[in-house]
Amino acid sequence: MYNRAESESLPFGQEQALEAIEFGLKESSADVTEILIMAERTDLTRFANLAIHQNVSEISYQAFFRTIWCNRVVVIESNDLSRSAIKETLHRSQELAGAVSPSAIVPDFAHTVRGKQPALQDEMVTFNPATAACGLESRAEIVNRICGVFRTHGVNGSGNIRVQQLEMAVGNSAGLRRYTPFSIIGLIVTATDETNWSSGYNNWIGRDIEASDPEGLATVAAMKCLMGRKPKVVEAKPMTAILEPLAVAQLLFHLNYRSLGLFGAKSAGLRENFIFDHIGKTITSPMISIHDDATTEGLVPMPFDFEGVEKKCLELVTKGVAKGIAHNLTTAIAFKQSPTGHALPPTSEFGPTPLHLVMDAGDSSVSDMIESTEYGVLVSRIHGFVNPLSSKQGYLAGTTRDGLFLVENGRISGPIRNLRWMDRIFSAFDTVEAISRARKVHFTDELWFPTMALVPTIKLGKFNFVDVQRWTG
Secondary structure, three states, rough: OHHHHHHOOOOOOHHHHHHHHHHHHOOOOEEEEEEEEEEEEEEEEEEEEEEEEEEEEEEEEEEEEEEEEEOOOEEEEEEEOOOHHHHHHHHHHHHHHHOOOOOOOOOOOOHHHOOOOHHHHOOOOOOOHHHHOOOOOHHHHHHHHHHHHHHOOEEEEEEEEEHHHHEEEEEOOOEEEEEEEEEEEEEEEEEHHHHEEEEEEEEEEEHHHHHOOHHHHHHHHHEEEEEEEEHHHHHHEEEEEOOOHHHHHHHHHHHHHHHOOOOHHHHOOOOHHHHHHHOOOOOOOOOEEEEEEHHHOOOOOOEEEEOEEOOOOEEEOOEEEEOOOOHHHHHHHHOOOOOOOOOOOOOOOOOOOEEEEEEEOEEHHHHHHHHOOOOEEEEEOOOOOEEEEEEOOEEEEEEEEEEEEEEEEEEEEEEOOOEEEEEEEHHOOOEEEEEEEEEEEEEEEOOOEEEEEEEEEEEEEEEEEEEEOOOOO
C-alpha cells in the first residue's frame, strides 16, 4: 500500500488513471474491452572515469486498448490519454476490426473477476517514498560513495543509478479495476584496469533504497578487477565450472525471455520449448529447482500482471523435473490451463514471461566448491550478449566476462582470459555437484518492469568451453 500524500511525485496517480479507464470502457462499443495504462518517471545518473557525466529525467505514458469485435482482436497502443484521443483510438479500433480476421482463440477477460473480486489497491507493499525521493543530490552522493571505493582500491570505474516510479492500472468490461504504484532503484557498477586488462562488475535492484549497499557493491567489483589483472591463456575445453550468481542469473534470463523463452507459452505454441516438451520428466540434476514468485523477499514485488491477473507462484523445474510454463489469458485457453499471472503488455513480442525467478539454495559454500575442485574455472559473469541456438534443446552460446579464474588443486591459481562456451544448459545443469546456501539478487532492465533472479552459486561438473579470447596487449 502507499499513502497518496507521500507519492505526489507519481507521474499519473490512481484517480486520474482509473478515470481514463472508466471513460474508455464507457465509450467503447466493442463486445469486450480491456485498457491497460502504464506511467513511468525515470531519473538516471550515469558516471564514467569516476565522475558523473549524465543526468537524465523522463516521464512517459503508455495506454493499450485491446478490443474484441465478433472474435476479432484489435490492439492499439497510444501515449495520449486525453478524452478526445481515447475516443479516436476506440473509433480506430472499430475501423481496424473490419480488416482483421477472426481469431481462433480470444482472451477470457471474465477470468480476471471470477471467484473473489480482486481489490482495487492490493495490500502488497510496492512503493517506498524514500526511494521515490532519491533526487539528483542523493544520486550524486551515492556515486561519490561508489567512486570513493574505486579510488581506494586504485581502479577506474563506471556505472549508473536508475530510480523509477512506475504505475500500472488495468480495467476491462468484465468489471476488473486494479491499480498499483512501484518504486524501484537499480545500481550497476563496473571497475576497470585497462592497463592490466581486467574488470569487475556488480548490480543490485530493490524497492527500498535503505536496503542498498553501494560500498559493498563497489568493493566486490573492485576486488574482482584487482584479482583479474594480467590474465593468462588456458586451453578451452569442457571442464568443471563454478558459476557465481551473476553468471547463473544471466543463464536464467536467456532461458527465460531474452533468447529462448523456455519459461513461457509462446515458444511452446511454436513447438520450440524444451521444458514444455518434457513436462513431468527429469531434465536436470535433482539438486536444481527453479520457480517464479513475486512475493520473494528481496525481489521487487508485483501483485498482478499486465492483464490484472493475480500473481501466482509458478513451479518451473522442481528437483530436476520439468513442471510448468507461464500462461496469460490467451495461452491458458490454447493449452487448457489456468492463467498464471505472467502476462506482459499486449503488444509484447515475448508472450507470458516470469519476472521474479528464484533458484533454490543448497547446502554448500563457494570456498567448499573451490576446495573440492582439482581443475576448473570460477566464472564471475556471463556476457549479456548470448546466442540462442536451439529452444528445442535449451542450447545457448556466449562468453565469460568481468573476472574468470583458474582453479587448480583446490585453490584459485590466477586469472585467465575469457572463454567462449556453447552448451545445452539443462544438460550442463544435470552435472551439478554443489549449490551454495547464500543467494543474491541480480537483474536485467530490458522490459518495462525489470526481470529479477534470486540465485545461488552452482558448481557444474562439466561446462563446454570451446574457444579462448585472443588478443595481445
